[in-house]
Amino acid sequence: MTRRVVPCVAAIVAAIAAVPLAQSASQSGAAMPPAGIFLVGANGAETKVMVEMSGDTQSHGVAKSIVTQGITKPSFSTRFSGASAKLQVTDPQPAFVFRFPDMKRMSQIAQADPMAMMAAMNNGDTMMGGSSPKDYTLGRLPVDGDARVASSKGMDTFKFESTRRAPMEFDVKVTSALQPGEYAFYMGKGGAPPAIWAFSVKAK
Numbered sequence: 001m002t003r004r005v006v007p008c009v010a011a012i013v014a015a016i017a018a019v020p021l022a023q024s025a026s027q028s029g030a031a032m033p034p035a036g037i038f039l040v041g042a043n044g045a046e047t048k049v050m051v052e053m054s055g056d057t058q059s060h061g062v063a064k065s066i067v068t069q070g071i072t073k074p075s076f077s078t079r080f081s082g083a084s085a086k087l088q089v090t091d092p093q094p095a096f097v098f099r100f101p102d103m104k105r106m107s108q109i110a111q112a113d114p115m116a117m118m119a120a121m122n123n124g125d126t127m128m129g130g131s132s133p134k135d136y137t138l139g140r141l142p143v144d145g146d147a148r149v150a151s152s153k154g155m156d157t158f159k160f161e162s163t164r165r166a167p168m169e170f171d172v173k174v175t176s177a178l179q180p181g182e183y184a185f186y187m188g189k190g191g192a193p194p195a196i197w198a199f200s201v202k203a204k
Helices: 002-031 062-067 103-112 114-123
Strands: 036-040 046-048 051-053 057-060 075-081 095-099 136-140 147-151 160-166 169-174 181-187 195-201
Touching: 147 181
Parallel strands: none
Antiparallel strands: 036 046, 036 095, 051 195, 057 075, 075 147, 095 169, 136 181, 160 169, 181 195
C-alpha cells in the first residue's frame, strides 16, 4: 500500500507545482503587447496601422543616368493600391506607439509557453523591422488616379519626435501640423519602399 501511495502523492505535488508555472507563462505572454505601429486616440485607445505591401516599383531616368555617366541620378517609385488609406485621422498632429519585436523576451516566453509565444506573433506585425523610430521616415504620398505613390524623388517628408517607453517600445508624436492628405511611415530613407504603414489626414 505504501509503495502505491507515495508515487500518487508525488504526482499530485508535481501537478500542483506546475499550475503556477503555466499560469505565469500564460500571463507573461498575455502581458506582452503585439509589435507594430499603433495610432493613439484622444482617450488613449490604440488602433493598429495596418501594413500595406506592393511590388509595383518602377524606375525612372535610368537611361539618362547612363548617358550622363551617373551625373543625373535615377529615381524609383512604388504604387500602392487605393487613392486613400483605410485608417483616417482628424488630428493634424497624430500620436503613435511603435513596438518592435522583442526577440529576447519572445524566446523566454517560447521556452515557458510556446502557445503564448505564437499568439503574440500572430497578433503582432511581422513586417516591423529595425529597433527605433529613427529607422523610419514619415512621408506624404501623392495620389495618382487610384493609387498612392511613394517616390525616392520630390516626396515631402516630416519630422516626428520619439520617447522611449520600454526597451522596444516608443511614443511617437508628429512635430508639426499635417495638411489633409495621404501619409505613411516606411522603413529607411529611400522613398520607394515595398511596405508602408499608411493613414489619411482628413479635415475636421
